[in-house]
Amino acid sequence: MANQEAGENPIKSEGDIVTCRKLIRNAAVAAGFGMTDVTRIVTAVSELARNVYVHSGSDGVMRWEILHQPGQIGIHLEFEDYGKGIPDVDQAMEVGFTTAGTMGMGLSGVKRLMDDINIKSEVGVGTTITVEKWGRAK
Amino acid sequence: MDGENSLSVIKLKNILLVTVPDDPGDDIIHELQTKVLHAIEKYQSKGLILDISSVNILDSFFARTISETTQMVALMGGKTVIAGMQPSVAITATELGLHLGKAISTLDVDRALDIFTDNFKLV
Amino acid sequence: MNHSHSNSKYISNFNSWAEQKRFVNFTDEDAALLQKLHPFAVDYADVFVEKLYEHLQKFPDTKRFLGDEKMLMRLKLAQKAYFMDLTSGDYGEGYFKSRIKVGIAHQRIGLPPRIYMSTYCYYMQLMIPQIYSNPTFDVETANGIFSALHKIINLDQELAISAYIHATDEVISRQTEEILEMSTPVIQIWEGVVAAPIIGMLDSGRTQQFMERLLETIVQTNSPVALIDITGVPQIDTATAQHLIDTINAVKLLGSQVIITGVRPVIAQTLVHLGIDLSGIITRPTMALGLKVALDKLSIKVVDVSKE
Numbered sequence: 001m002a003n004q005e006a007g008e009n010p011i012k013s014e015g016d017i018v019t020c021r022k023l024i025r026n027a028a029v030a031a032g033f034g035m036t037d038v039t040r041i042v043t044a045v046s047e048l049a050r051n052v053y054v055h056s057g058s059d060g061v062m063r064w065e066i067l068h069q070p071g072q073i074g075i076h077l078e079f080e081d082y083g084k085g086i087p088d089v090d091q092a093m094e095v096g097f098t099t100a101g102t103m104g105m106g107l108s109g110v111k112r113l114m115d116d117i118n119i120k121s122e123v124g125v126g127t128t129i130t131v132e133k134w135g136r137a138k
Numbered sequence: 139m140d141g142e143n144s145l146s147v148i149k150l151k152n153i154l155l156v157t158v159p160d161d162p163g164d165d166i167i168h169e170l171q172t173k174v175l176h177a178i179e180k181y182q183s184k185g186l187i188l189d190i191s192s193v194n195i196l197d198s199f200f201a202r203t204i205s206e207t208t209q210m211v212a213l214m215g216g217k218t219v220i221a222g223m224q225p226s227v228a229i230t231a232t233e234l235g236l237h238l239g240k241a242i243s244t245l246d247v248d249r250a251l252d253i254f255t256d257n258f259k260l261v
Numbered sequence: 262m263n264h265s266h267s268n269s270k271y272i273s274n275f276n277s278w279a280e281q282k283r284f285v286n287f288t289d290e291d292a293a294l295l296q297k298l299h300p301f302a303v304d305y306a307d308v309f310v311e312k313l314y315e316h317l318q319k320f321p322d323t324k325r326f327l328g329d330e331k332m333l334m335r336l337k338l339a340q341k342a343y344f345m346d347l348t349s350g351d352y353g354e355g356y357f358k359s360r361i362k363v364g365i366a367h368q369r370i371g372l373p374p375r376i377y378m379s380t381y382c383y384y385m386q387l388m389i390p391q392i393y394s395n396p397t398f399d400v401e402t403a404n405g406i407f408s409a410l411h412k413i414i415n416l417d418q419e420l421a422i423s424a425y426i427h428a429t430d431e432v433i434s435r436q437t438e439e440i441l442e443m444s445t446p447v448i449q450i451w452e453g454v455v456a457a458p459i460i461g462m463l464d465s466g467r468t469q470q471f472m473e474r475l476l477e478t479i480v481q482t483n484s485p486v487a488l489i490d491i492t493g494v495p496q497i498d499t500a501t502a503q504h505l506i507d508t509i510n511a512v513k514l515l516g517s518q519v520i521i522t523g524v525r526p527v528i529a530q531t532l533v534h535l536g537i538d539l540s541g542i543i544t545r546p547t548m549a550l551g552l553k554v555a556l557d558k559l560s561i562k563v564v565d566v567s568k569e
Contacts, residue, residue, distance in 0.1 A: 018163040021195060025161075036473050039194060039226035043234060046197040070365060070424075071431050109198070109234040221516065225476035228514040229469075232507050244516035245483055 005031075006065040011052045011079075020049045020062050024077070031066045031073050037135045040113040041075060047110050048079045048129055056083025056127065067132075074134045085123040092119070147173050153254050154178065154186040155247070160194050167200055171207045178214050186211065187250040188241075191222030196231050205239030212240065219243075221250040278357050281419060287352075291409035296350030298406050301395060302388075303345055309387055310341045316383060323376055344384065347413060360417055364424025374425055381414050438470075445471050447478040454555045455484045456548065458523075460493035468504035472511055479517045486555040487512055490548045492523030502537045509542055518558070520544070522551030 004027065009020050024045045028038045045062070052060035060081030067074035086092050093107050107129075111117045114131040121127040145166050146157045154177050159166065174186055188204065190196070208218040218241045223231075244250040314337060317323040327333050343363065346356065367377055388410065392403050445467070447457045455478050463471070479487055489508070494501070509519045521544040524532075532539060545551040556563060 014164045018161060021161060025194075036226040036229050036469075039224075039230045040233070042195050043197050043230045046195060046199075047234075050197070050199060070361075070427070106198070109236075112233045112235070113230065223514050223516070225473065225480055225511075225515065228476060228511045229472055231514055232511040238514070242516075243514050245480065245485060246516075249485070249516065 006063075008061055008063040011049050011060040011062055011081075014053065017046060017049045017053060020045050024064060024075075027064065027066060028075055031075065032137060033073065033075070033133075033135045037133065041077075041133050044110045044113045044131055044133075045077065047106070048077070048131070051106070051129070052079050052081045052083075056081035058083035058126070068137070071137055072134050073137045074132055076130065076132050078128060078130045080126065080128045082126040085125055085127055086119065086121040087123055089119045089121055145170055145173065147177050149177065149181050149183070152181075152184045153251075154181070154183050155189060156186050157189045158193050160192045162193065162200065164199065167203050171203055171210070174207055175210055175214070178211060178216055183216060184254060185217035185219065187247055187254075188218060188220045189222055189247050189250075190220060190227075191224070191246070193227060194224060196223075196227050196236065198234065198236060201231065201236040201238060204241055205237060208239045208241040217242070217254070219250040219253055221245070221247045275354050275357055278416075278420065281416060282352075285412050285415055287409075287412045287416060290405075291412055292350050292352060294402070294405045294409040295348045295413060297398075297402070298392065298410070299345075299348040299350060301391060302348040305388075305391055306341045306345055309344065309384070310337050312387060313340065313380065313383060317380075326370065326372055326376070347410075347417070352413070352416075357420065360420040361424045364421035365428050367421070368425045368428035374422060377421060378418065381418065385410070385414070441467055441470070445474070447471075447474050449478065449482045449484065450488075450552070451556065451559075451561070453482075453484050453559050454486045454488065454552065455479055455482055456488040456490065456552075458490040458493060458548070462494065462496075463501045463504045465500070465504065468508065472508050475508065476511060476515060479512065479515055485517050486558055487517055487519050488522050488548060488551045488555060489519055490523040490551070491521060491528065492525065492548070494523075494528070497528055497531050497535075499535055499537065502532065502535065502539075506539075518543075520551045520554055522546070522548040 007023070007027075009023055010016060011020065021042050025038060025042045028041050033041065049062060052062075058081050060079060060083070063078040063080070065076045067076055093111065107117070107119070110131065114133045116130075116132040118130045119127065120129075143159045143161075143166075145159065145162070146155075148155045148157075154174065156170065156174060158170065162170075177183065178186070204218075204220070211218050220238065220241050220243045222245065223243060242253065244253065314327070314333065317327060327336065346359065349356075367374075389407065392398065392406050392410075395403070398406065441461075444460045445457060447455055450456045455475070457471070457475050459471070475487060475489075478484075489505070491497070491505075505521070509521075512519045519542065521539070521542060524544045524546055543551075543554060545554060
């Protein structure tokens, strides 16, 4: 069976956080990421999926895709919710910023785990956070 | 309950050995705190060893629960020792900026037991 | 899903190639002219490929890349498709990708760029008479086709050479990484003690790699103490210090303890001047002294038997 290279998963309940983690772990391992990178990616997924579930106050979805470039493998992840939005994206990226009683590493921590993070947010419309991670192809 | 994906809390003399499954969901993490605190009360344990050698993900929610539980256990007079964290988990936790509060780490359960039996060399 | 491939990790992306097309003035008109040549190029393809390989066989330098009869057949087919693509009229993303692939494949088998370039030269020598002797093309059309062909070949070569260079760069960076790995060994020096001498500066890429190997060795050898020796670190800045602190914290999470050794006077001065606080960490000027601390921690006593 060929490895699946893209897909999506809804984030509607607490249980979906674990489902997202499992899905991405399998995809990242199959794509050939090293052990530490797999842990970084899955941990970022956990933070971002929980972010959708806890903070947005609405349902959301995670979309993912494995990317290939000469000598490299990548993973692209997108978390979209239709919730209240983030009023100040720059502030949300600052170390220690927190709104809902998390430990406050939130997005700035995720940024350290991944190679690239992008946030698009509109108050009252929703938030889309995309992250990318690259590794050496085996 | 399937043994693979559930939490186990075992009483060993005057301490608790708590084993966490590889990919614990939020429900298991909630359960961890409640179960541990009740067991400490019931058995009047000196503390607990949290065996996380199977755990392959530690996010901020899990870390916060460990840190809080350590504080609560301390209030009940006990010590929390974390045993067997995987290297990739430790690296990710450091990069994410996670803190485990006052919990002590050891390489494995054997060394954690040494801490409770007083013949430990490193704290 | 919209994802930007603006990643610097790629050779030259499709957008920059569009820019390159404008740069050499390759227009839709050129594409249309090349398409006019296409049916004749298709008719001529077999003859061309035969002539080309006959030519390549004459030189020992190129002959060795041609392989046996079966391999030769495959090469000829690929070559034919390659040259037919040249006049297909479609120079979109598929074309772009196929040209990059060819560059990478050539680099992999070690085919020198000069052979690749000369093949184009030979192609032109055979094609020019085909263009100008063709009764369906007037002189103006023939001139246009000639110019368009020249442009597309230039674009092709730019892509293939970039891919060549990129692939070579990759080899160099992989080797550099291997050298770095060798320059930071992690060794068990006593039961329960690992040592890692760092030579050179610690940047973030190198720290990640070093951290992984250090932590894995600590777990494999079940060592409660790790000595990180910085004698070979020429100078320390805030970034390097932060990387060291990250490593120390990660080791601590495992349940092991770091002792920093090789703290020379100049390093001590810099650390204090930069305001970097290592007060919670055991530091020693030499690895020998660090080992002593480690053995003390493990309650191990080493005695000189001659003095007993």
